[in-house]
Amino acid sequence: MADLFQGIKSIDTSSLVDKVESNLIELFIEKEFKVGDSIPKELELAQSLGVSRTVVREAMLRLRLMGLVESKKHRGAVITSPDLVSVLEKSMNPKILNGETLKEIFEMRLSLEIGMADFIMERVTPEDIEALKDLIKNEPSLSDRMLFQIEHEIAFHGKLYEITRNETMKKFQKLLLPVFDYVHKSGLLKKMPVNRNYVSHQGIVEIIENGNSEKLRNAMRSHLENHFARLFE
Numbered sequence: 001m002a003d004l005f006q007g008i009k010s011i012d013t014s015s016l017v018d019k020v021e022s023n024l025i026e027l028f029i030e031k032e033f034k035v036g037d038s039i040p041k042e043l044e045l046a047q048s049l050g051v052s053r054t055v056v057r058e059a060m061l062r063l064r065l066m067g068l069v070e071s072k073k074h075r076g077a078v079i080t081s082p083d084l085v086s087v088l089e090k091s092m093n094p095k096i097l098n099g100e101t102l103k104e105i106f107e108m109r110l111s112l113e114i115g116m117a118d119f120i121m122e123r124v125t126p127e128d129i130e131a132l133k134d135l136i137k138n139e140p141s142l143s144d145r146m147l148f149q150i151e152h153e154i155a156f157h158g159k160l161y162e163i164t165r166n167e168t169m170k171k172f173q174k175l176l177l178p179v180f181d182y183v184h185k186s187g188l189l190k191k192m193p194v195n196r197n198y199v200s201h202q203g204i205v206e207i208i209e210n211g212n213s214e215k216l217r218n219a220m221r222s223h224l225e226n227h228f229a230r231l232f233e
Contacts, residue, residue, distance in 0.1 A: 017058045035079050117217040123165050198222060203219060
């Protein structure tokens with residue numbers, strides 16, 4: 001009998017799991033499930049969808065990994081609000097990201113940090129400004145001429161994200177830290193700055209204290225373009 005099954009191909013259920021995953025998400029949307037709402041049991045879902053319980057379990061596992069579903073004691077599976085940054089973090093290992101992906105991540109950073117100027121100017125406090133001044137006291141002189149001061153870069157920009165009071169942006173900045181570290185150690189940072197309109201951290205602090213959102217956006221653009229010139233041109 002064993003010889004009868006030699007060479008037989010197993011059935012690929014991955015596409016079926018994909019469909020069930022999509023159908024479940026559509027069901028949650030159509031029925032207007034809210035965070036905290038209980039989800040039908042796996043057996044009920046399997047019977048309704050006409051698939052095996054194993055397929056439903058695999059699809060539910062994916063939804064848990066995405067942060068859309070979690071298990072609650074005495075309640076079973078419930079809808080939850082996904083932590084989008086945590087989902088990204090699972091795949092943001094700089095050691096397996098190629099150069100083009102790293103470039104795109106830095107482009108995201110450029111867009112984000114220029115765009116958050118309004119939030120910084122609206123929400124900055126005198127205490128925040130003093131904290132920024134303390135940070136730049138410890139920076140090397142002529143930092144605009146140096147290749148890359150990763151510790152100061154992380155500390156200073158981390159404070160800017162904190163000033164936005166936007167928790168998702170703050171989490172995203174932490175997500176970038178291993179990417180910063182990888183790029184710093186990779187040997188990519190060999191070019192001296194070419195942007196003669198470079199704005200230092202000190203210049204940014206002066207604008208935050210005395211300027212406006214438009215001036216800060218322009219300053220951040222100038223400050224960050226130097227790093228792109230070093231990395232990708």
